[in-house]
Amino acid sequence: MQVLRGFEYRGIDSPVHRLDPRVKLIYSLCSMILVLIYTNGLVLAAIFLTSMPFVLLGHVMKRWLQMLKGLIPLLVLIFAVNVLFAPNVEGMVYATSMTLRFLALSSTFSIVFLTTAPDTMAMAFVKMGIPYEYTLAFTMAVRFIPTLARDLQRIIDAQRSRGLELEKGNILRRIRNFIPILVPLMVYEIRRSFQIAESMESRGFGFPRRRTFLHEVKFSRNDYLVLMLTLMFFSALIMVKIVLRVS
Amino acid sequence: MPSKDIEIKNLWFRYEEGDWVLKGIDLEVEEGEFIAIMGENGAGKTTLVKHLNGLLKPLKGYVKIKGTDTRTVSVAELAKYVGLVFQNPDHQIFAETVEEEVAFALRNFGFPPGEIQRRVEEVLREMGLSKYKGRSPFLLSGGEKKRLALASVLVYDPDIIVLDEPTTGQDYKQKAVLGKIIKQMNAKGKTVIVVTHDVEFVVDLFDEVVIMARGRILARGRTEDILTNEELVKKARLVMPQLAEAAMYLEDNIRFKGNYLREDNFVKCIISALGEDVLGELNAGSARL
Numbered sequence: 108m109q110v111l112r113g114f115e116y117r118g119i120d121s122p123v124h125r126l127d128p129r130v131k132l133i134y135s136l137c138s139m140i141l142v143l144i145y146t147n148g149l150v151l152a153a154i155f156l157t158s159m160p161f162v163l164l165g166h167v168m169k170r171w172l173q174m175l176k177g178l179i180p181l182l183v184l185i186f187a188v189n190v191l192f193a194p195n196v197e198g199m200v201y202a203t204s205m206t207l208r209f210l211a212l213s214s215t216f217s218i219v220f221l222t223t224a225p226d227t228m229a230m231a232f233v234k235m236g237i238p239y240e241y242t243l244a245f246t247m248a249v250r251f252i253p254t255l256a257r258d259l260q261r262i263i264d265a266q267r268s269r270g271l272e273l274e275k276g277n278i279l280r281r282i283r284n285f286i287p288i289l290v291p292l293m294v295y296e297i298r299r300s301f302q303i304a305e306s307m308e309s310r311g312f313g314f315p316r317r318r319t320f321l322h323e324v325k326f327s328r329n330d331y332l333v334l335m336l337t338l339m340f341f342s343a344l345i346m347v348k349i350v351l352r353v354s
Numbered sequence: 355m356p357s358k359d360i361e362i363k364n365l366w367f368r369y370e371e372g373d374w375v376l377k378g379i380d381l382e383v384e385e386g387e388f389i390a391i392m393g394e395n396g397a398g399k400t401t402l403v404k405h406l407n408g409l410l411k412p413l414k415g416y417v418k419i420k421g422t423d424t425r426t427v428s429v430a431e432l433a434k435y436v437g438l439v440f441q442n443p444d445h446q447i448f449a450e451t452v453e454e455e456v457a458f459a460l461r462n463f464g465f466p467p468g469e470i471q472r473r474v475e476e477v478l479r480e481m482g483l484s485k486y487k488g489r490s491p492f493l494l495s496g497g498e499k500k501r502l503a504l505a506s507v508l509v510y511d512p513d514i515i516v517l518d519e520p521t522t523g524q525d526y527k528q529k530a531v532l533g534k535i536i537k538q539m540n541a542k543g544k545t546v547i548v549v550t551h552d553v554e555f556v557v558d559l560f561d562e563v564v565i566m567a568r569g570r571i572l573a574r575g576r577t578e579d580i581l582t583n584e585e586l587v588k589k590a591r592l593v594m595p596q597l598a599e600a601a602m603y604l605e606d607n608i609r610f611k612g613n614y615l616r617e618d619n620f621v622k623c624i625i626s627a628l629g630e631d632v633l634g635e636l637n638a639g640s641a642r643l
Contacts, residue, residue: 258445261440261442261445262445262446264404264409264440265440265445265446266446267409267429267430267433268407268409268429268433268437268438268440268507269433269446269458269459269462269506269507270430270433270434270458270459270462270463270510271430271458271462272428272430272462286448287446287448287449287458288448290448291444291445291446291447291448294444294447294448294492295444295445298444
């Protein structure tokens with residue numbers, strides 16, 4: 108759960124929050140490509156460090172660290188599994204790279220989600236030509252994560268009050284223990300989604316052919332600056348890959 | 355000799371990254387007591403209730419159920435003594451049949467099959483749900499679901515029964531049915547605590563009320579004293595019972611005294627305040643009409 112908090116948007120204001128979501132998406136896309144084509148630990152570490160200016164300028168250090176802390180078990184697992192398959196020095200180096208790769212990947216995505224309101228993100232999607240219905244599905248999914256978490260907690264509370272012990276029994280029993288939690292959750296959320304659809308239709312959703320927006324996302328000077336830096340960094344590392352043949 | 359069922363001392367609680375929700379709650383409930391806890395939304399009622407079976411543990415102070423500190427035992431262990439019925443039955447209904455739904459807690463507590471059968475049938479009869487026993491619980495009406503949720507707790511016969519907002523979304527008739535069931539449970543010797551902001555429900559049923567506001571207990575006492583205390587009711591942001599409000603208007607004009615929260619008493623108060631003469635005139639008036 109702590110990991111999720113590292114992806115949850117909070118409405119604070121900072122230069123990073125004000126950036127056009129498209130720029131942030133391009134940044135994380137570039138990082139993703141780089142992270143996937145490189146296995147060199149130093150380069151991966153460098154890519155990971157490009158998160159730092161965003162984290163600092165965006166005032167999201169606390170959440171970002173929470174995310175990292177939550178990732179620790181997963182990072183340890185990735186490292187351990189890789190070492191297990193190649194228990195030598197090379198294996199250790201490779202395992203370190205894999206761990207760094209995952210770290211860098213999580214960090215860039217965390218930044219995008221931490222500093223971009225779901226609505227703004229949706230607008231960016233619309234601008235990129237994605238149909239509004241799909242972007243709306245995205246924003247609503249994000250919007251309902253906390254609601255879902257709250258419902259889940261209530262259901263767990265109710266069933267524990269009837270003597271359900273989640274931690275009890277062997278693995279089969281433990282899986283069975285989740286039925287009284289998952290059934291009400293699914294029924295409840297499906298019902299809720301019908302209600303939302305009805306209330307949206309009654310407010311005219313789907314009627315206008317062409318939607319207009321109250322606020323529109325626009326590129327500012329900072330957006331061009333960050334975009335330029337990102338693309339420079341990206342092409343430089345691509346060059347390094349091609350010319351110097353760094354792994 | 356009545357012993358203490360619930361003993362709460364200086365209970366403080368807050369959720370992660372939040373303000374204090376409960377700020378030093380002190381509350382003692384004896385065996386067989388019948389109490390309503392009232393307060394506006396966000397007063398901390400549900401949070402308090404979740405401490406009674408250990409779903410939440412105190413950050414400061416302690417909660418003891420029948421002398422046992424809730425921090426020392428599991429929720430399942432406490433649930434045997436404290437039956438908690440939550441506001442929304444949809445948060446707990448999952449089984450394929452009404453019968454199975456009710457049997458869930460009994461199976462968790464390891465009752466023998468024969469006993470389960472007997473108890474389920476008995477409680478379904480009491481709740482008027484016998485005819486639905488093989489049906490899917492998802493197909494029941496709102497009121498029936500509420501009674502099903504209640505049945506699924508009553509079936510294992512806990513000593514203390516706690517209901518969180520039992521009247522929300524219930525029509526007048528369902529409310530009356532619920533009220534009767536709750537009263538019966540208390541008559542059988544159960545300790546009953548009901549959390550609600552339904553003033554009329556409390557007036558009709560309860561002799562004792564606890565008022566909560568912003569994480570504290572403001573007052574505890576007899577319903578007729580507490581709910582007619584204008585200042586207190588205002589402070590807890592509740593609404594006065596309609597009869598109390600009517601009585602306040604009358605007090606300005608006529609001598610109006612006594613316990614007027616229930617209809618029959620209210621009428622008696624009016625009669626005694628008006629005196630026989632006025633009544634005589636009134637009767638003559640209506641006779642002329």
